[in-house]
Amino acid sequence: MATTGLMSTYRQMDVAFEKGEGVWLFDTEGNKYLDAISGIAVCGLGHCHPKITRVIQEQAARLVHTSNLYRITNQELLGKKLCEVSGMDAVFFGNSGAEANECAIKIARLYGHGKEIDKPTIIVMDHSFHGRTLATLTATGSRKVQAGFEPLVQGFVRAPYNDLEAVRTIASNNPKVVAVLVEPVQGEGGINIASDAYMQGLRAICDEHGWLLMLDEIQTGNGRTGTYFAYQQMGFVPDVVTTAKGLGNGMPIGACLARGPASTTFKPGNHGSTYGGNPLVCGVALAVVDTIVSEKMPARAKALGERILQGFRAQLEGAEYISEIRGKGLMIGIELKEPCAELVMLAKTQGLLINVTADKVIRLLPALTMSDSEADQLVSTLSKLIKIWAADERTKPRR
Numbered sequence: 001m002a003t004t005g006l007m008s009t010y011r012q013m014d015v016a017f018e019k020g021e022g023v024w025l026f027d028t029e030g031n032k033y034l035d036a037i038s039g040i041a042v043c044g045l046g047h048c049h050p051k052i053t054r055v056i057q058e059q060a061a062r063l064v065h066t067s068n069l070y071r072i073t074n075q076e077l078l079g080k081k082l083c084e085v086s087g088m089d090a091v092f093f094g095n096s097g098a099e100a101n102e103c104a105i106k107i108a109r110l111y112g113h114g115k116e117i118d119k120p121t122i123i124v125m126d127h128s129f130h131g132r133t134l135a136t137l138t139a140t141g142s143r144k145v146q147a148g149f150e151p152l153v154q155g156f157v158r159a160p161y162n163d164l165e166a167v168r169t170i171a172s173n174n175p176k177v178v179a180v181l182v183e184p185v186q187g188e189g190g191i192n193i194a195s196d197a198y199m200q201g202l203r204a205i206c207d208e209h210g211w212l213l214m215l216d217e218i219q220t221g222n223g224r225t226g227t228y229f230a231y232q233q234m235g236f237v238p239d240v241v242t243t244a245k246g247l248g249n250g251m252p253i254g255a256c257l258a259r260g261p262a263s264t265t266f267k268p269g270n271h272g273s274t275y276g277g278n279p280l281v282c283g284v285a286l287a288v289v290d291t292i293v294s295e296k297m298p299a300r301a302k303a304l305g306e307r308i309l310q311g312f313r314a315q316l317e318g319a320e321y322i323s324e325i326r327g328k329g330l331m332i333g334i335e336l337k338e339p340c341a342e343l344v345m346l347a348k349t350q351g352l353l354i355n356v357t358a359d360k361v362i363r364l365l366p367a368l369t370m371s372d373s374e375a376d377q378l379v380s381t382l383s384k385l386i387k388i389w390a391a392d393e394r395t396k397p398r399r
């Protein structure tokens with residue numbers, strides 16, 4: 001029996017925070033932590049950014065919710081702004097990343113049926129993560145996420161990540177394919193970075209076959225990788241792009257952006273959400289996007305990411321326990337040769353919040369507002385900790 005009154009869906013650490021400021025969190029016992037994970041890439045502007053806090057307060061006092069039975073000015077303003085920033089034509093707003101991807105999947109299916117393809121199929125990748133709803137967990141390339149929830153949703157076919165030949169092979173064998181859904185950097189999968197050539201190649205294959213190229217930028221978007229969306233440093237535009245996480249800086253919002261035919265597949269009645277795009281979340285997200293763009297935060301993310309990567313490489317590269325140190329902007333992965341989940345607890349005792357994903361990859365997703373000295377503190381604290389942990393590992397009996 002759970003003692004918290006909650007379903008036991010999460011393996012939680014025994015700490016609760018009561019205050020946040022920039023990259024710092026304060027727990028209920030008065031301890032201070034450097035947050036290098038930002039609520040899993042959500043609080044890109046840091047905790048309780050003063051401008052965002054003011055917008056939350058003002059909008060909450062003016063109007064929170066009316067439903068999509070009526071026009072919502074903030075939703076229209078945010079839609080326009082996101083289209084301008086992304087080069088897309090239209091947006092649908094939901095409340096989470098998974099919902100943004102559900103929207104993309106529905107667009108792909110309608111688009112396919114429009115071409116008289118009776119069982120429209122979407123190509124998805126190994127080690128991907130697209131969410132926890134039935135369709136998005138089916139799209140996810142992890143048995144752990146799927147196990148126990150069969151029967152899974154039909155209409156997905158899987159390819160290895162960063163492997164263009166595999167997609168070409170599917171193209172020549174499967175006439176039902178209508179779209180490709182892919183992350184430019186796999187976050188949950190272990191900070192796996194797609195090459196520009198791979199992403200450009202996907203664009204070319206999609207063009208050749210009339211497929212939709214759908215990018216899941218839920219984690220990579222909103223400035224984190226060095227441009228507002230990651231594809232903007234690869235020289236092409238997708239047909240559909242989904243985002244969430246950093247878009248609301250903590251307000252629950254997801255967006256599915258589309259261009260060309262994909263932007264006009266839905267007709268009234270095809271899709272909807274009661275809360276989606278309400279005046280409060282859209283007012284806040286508008287301030288988030290404005291801040292990211294006007295303060296040139298994507299460029300800052302790139303520079304800061306390079307500084308952090310260089311720092312870790314100087315400290316750790318070549319050590320026998322390190323597999324690889326990699327990153328794109330402020331998505332940084334340090335892959336070790338051994339499972340290293342216990343580093344999360346050890347880091348917490350040092351006042352540092354990190355994440356480990358794919359068993360062996362330390363994942364860092366710091367706020368775009370982190371200062372150089374805070375970044376240096378992150379590098380030195382974590383490098384020291386990894387060295388101590390690795391020395392301890394060596395003296396432990398082998399598993």
Ligand SMILES: *Cc1c(COP(=O)(O)O)cnc(C)c1O
Nearest residue numbers: 096097098129130131187218219
């Ligand atoms: C977090 C994430 C999702 C799911 O978002 P939720 O808001 O948890 O539903 C989907 N795709 C990617 C790439 C993510 O990082």
